[in-house]
Amino acid sequence: MIDLDLLRKEPTKVEENLARRKNPVYVRLLAEVRQQDELWRASLRTSDELRRRRNDLSRRIGESRAEGTPSAEIEAEAKTIPDALRAAEAQETELLHARDALLKRIPNLMDDSVPFGADDSENVVLSTWGRPNADGASLKSHGEVLEGLGMAEFERARRASGAGFYYLRGDVVLLDLALQRFALDLLTQRGFTPVAPPYMLRRAPYEGVTDLADFENVMYKVEGEDLYLIATSEHPLAALYQGEILDEDQLPFRLAGVSPCFRKEIGGHGVDQKGIFRVHQFQKVEQFVFCRPEDSPTILEELRANAEEVFRQLGVPYRVVNVCTGDLGTVAAKKYDIEAWFPRQQAFREVVSCSNCTDYQARRLGIRLGKAGRPGKLVPHTLNSTAVATSRGLAVILEQFQQPDGSVTIPDVLRPYMGGRSSLARAVAKA
RNA sequence: GCUGAGGUAGCCUAGCCCGGCAAGGCGCCAGCCUUGAAAGCUGGUGGCGUUCGCGCCACGGGAGUUCAAAUCUCCCCCUCAGCGCCA
Structure with missing residues (x-):
């Protein structure tokens, strides 16, 4: 598996190396990985935000109940989160797996001294x-x-x-x-x-x-x-x-x-x-x-x-x-x-x-x-x-x-x- | 194969019964101190994302219950001990 970080920071370098294999599939694959990676990161932000909200509400429920002043409003909102989170996480996981499956199909970067040839x-x-x-x-x-x-x-x-x-x-x-x-x-x-x-x-x-x-x-x-x-x-x-x-x-x-x-x-x-x-x-x-x-x-x-x-x-x-x-x-x-x-x-x-x-x-x-x-x-x-x-x-x-x-x-x-x-x-x- | 005990950060351990921000030690890194080192003191010490403020995740893996799971329930994996089998 090649370095995802390198692929993000220096996509041109990776693309030029893959292009030397003279197989257009790999260059296309690279573009797909980059696109899928963007989608995944956006999706991760969505589910992270929901988890942050859940953690915050849970903490407040715990505190307010301990003080004997539970809030029906907060507890009602908290109940809406699991469903929303389940959906967001399902999407995030799917995007991540899709990205990684594509990433694993990208071959290693070749050394500059590898000669070009068909077989x-x-x-x-x-x-x-x-x-x-x-x-x-x-x-x-x-x-x-x-x-x-x-x-x-x-x-x-x-x-x-x-x-x-x-x-x-x-x-x-x-x-x-x-x-x-x-x-x-x-x-x-x-x-x-x-x-x-x-x-x-x-x-x-x-x-x-x-x-x-x-x-x-x-x-x-x-x-x-x-x-x-x-x-x-x-x-x-x-x-x-x-x-x-x-x-x-x-x-x-x-x-x-x-x-x-x-x-x-x-x-x-x-x-x-x-x-x-x-x-x-x-x-x-x-x-x-x-x-x-x-x-x-x-x-x-x-x-x-x-x-x-x-x-x-x-x-x-x-x-x-x-x-x-x-x-x-x-x-x-x-x-x-x-x-x-x-x-x-x-x-x-x-x-x-x-x-x-x-x-x-x-x-x-x-x-x-x-x-x-x-x-x-x-x-x-x-x-x-x-x-x-x-x-x-x-x-x-x-x-x-x-x-x-x-x-x-x-x-x-x-x-x-x-x-x-x-x-x-x-x-x-x-x- | 059977029975039992376990799996928490690089390593060792607490927390688990009784759900509410994963505690401590060792090791390592940096700084202070020192002629130098050790000791001591202070801070740091995983992964992902990030608008670089921070947020999320991580207690063997997965599923479930719950507003909330290291903790409760179920399934699976692995390790160790004893027994069984065995070149």
Whole structure:
């Protein structure tokens, strides 16, 4: 949710920013919010005045009765107020809700450095690391590599749970854990605190952290409960301090979330459909930061550098893109994607999303910044970035480091977490 | 799941039976005092609106009774304790 105060005081600035999205709906929405806000304020004055009158009369009734000189006139007037007030309040509440519903539909203000573009094809490449290997034709897809190793069950998973699910078995399970542990160690060395969050959230905090349209498309709901399976640990981490005042001297808070992620929407598949690239559940180590508003641009670069370091140490080529206006979504003010090189596909595919959400999430969650009991509260900024998601992180390792004999070389940095093993190979005895 | 006790400002607490402007303490901020600090003293310390005078709201949430609700009635949520169940 954007700052209503800013919208009132500097509507032109807000309008110019929204106009950069080249979607006339948002500029129209802004005008509607401003108009609705005026109506609400007028209505609030009406009901405030009625309440003031009621309080005044009630006080006088109490006093006059105590003195033994009740006034029939005053008591008669007092009786007329509840009905009038009920009507005035109903109108005021309706106008307020209408205004807020419109306000919540306005996307975050974008950073000036966000490039204009219609969709992900117009994201701007900022840098490339490593040398993308050129011939993919002879390689297997990561799904084929897994099946060749006897380390995945896709058919049986479909029967048990449906498309988009998988069983992993054998050493690749250890590789999955190794990848998470490697990323987590890298982050804790850089000042992050590991957090294992709840894997389900109530609806109210969920509405604070995510775009409502996405919410309906993506979230699994637990039947009969006000609970939703998390789509990423970003969400419970953002909700960690909802309704609280953060001590400005303690910030920034650097958190490393570790959790499974559940997503309904898996969309279309391209080449090499079988596998774990787009699935309903995966593990993820996530960076999440609460910080002072002036620090968020610097911290966004820090999070990007951390995520790049994960893939550099693994030895996976990648590029960084600055996500354009059409692909940015409503919550982030600026977003980098890191796209790893998938040699079989001869394509860069998204493995990390790194966003500065400025004050948009924190305001919706009622998180403030300052000193308890001192005036002058600000709204902190929140940022999030993948460190590694082990569906896609695994997939790219399997594809990148596959050997002609079907085995997979384990990246050096993961070997300490794999009991020193240097490769994944097919087990001799078949289970 | 059952029984009981609770939910009041950043924190802790009083008020609730018996309806009438939410009292006090801690913490924090500012001023006074001081070489400096502490202590002490004074004031401030939530949200919304505002014509900047002030007004309204806020006692877990909602509804009801009433001229008037922290207080009475009903529904719901949450926390804690004990019991039950349990990897």
